[in-house]
Amino acid sequence: MMAKLFRAVIMGPPGSGKGTISERIAQSFGLKHLSSGDFLRENIAANTEAGVLAKTYIERGLMVPDHVMTRLLLPRLEEMTRHSWLMDGFPCTLAQAKALNSTCDLDLVISLNIPYETLKDRLSDRWIHPASGRVYNMGFNPPHVQGRDDLSGEPLIQHDNDQPEALVARLRHYKDVAKPVIDLYKSKGILHMFSGTETDRIWPYINSLLSTKIPSRPETDTQHIPLP
């Protein structure tokens, strides 16, 4: 059977559920979940040149400049010639989207549209295991032991920029930079927008969309996703 690789991007404001939904997609369809935030953290931990540079921005709650993001991520994507993947958190800006375009053809873009009040509630309750990027929510998906990561048992933390005071500015910024990216993907005919307040209600729609594009049971080599 012909094997075709599948490349997708998931976009949405902070707290919209990109990470949560990406994990479900990765599990159900065998795509490799690539998180730009995790990748940045790995580079920071490894003290790479770009990681050291990125850290100076992230520490101040700023977006990492386009040239640093593309220098970090594009070579990584270029290496993945044999993988189907879902990218979460990149591209963020039109410049990043154009750079990605010149590297690969995307099959599909998911954009999450979630009301502000919902984002605020979720993020003020978001707890993170910094080493792995695993995400919890005290109501929606609490850890087995309060304040501790399920797998490592290490302490969970909260990000200052998840608190409501920082959120308004983050959302405004997201809206400004994401609009031209969304318009670009709309014009290419690959954008699929999902709106709602609950991941569990949005998920079936995403699941059925992807089921029309990729089989839900990947074959033994999950890196090659055969299309019907």
Ligand SMILES: Nc1ccn([C@@H]2O[C@H](COP(=O)(O)OP(=O)(O)OP(=O)(O)O)[C@@H](O)[C@H]2O)c(=O)n1
């Ligand atoms: N394209 C990107 C992705 C991430 N970042 C930086 O990396 C940080 C961590 O990334 P991530 O974990 O994806 O972001 P969160 O801030 O947790 O965003 P979200 O709430 O959407 O998960 C961001 O705050 C931002 O400073 C960036 O500048 N540009």
Ligand SMILES: Nc1nc2c(ncn2[C@@H]2O[C@H](COP(=O)(O)OP(=O)(O)O)[C@@H](O)[C@H]2O)c(=O)[nH]1
């Ligand atoms: N209450 C609630 N929390 C959710 C839902 N979906 C995701 N979350 C939580 O909301 C927070 C943000 O989700 P996350 O996947 O990190 O979003 P991202 O910032 O877009 O990657 C996390 O704490 C999730 O556990 C939902 O439907 N209801």
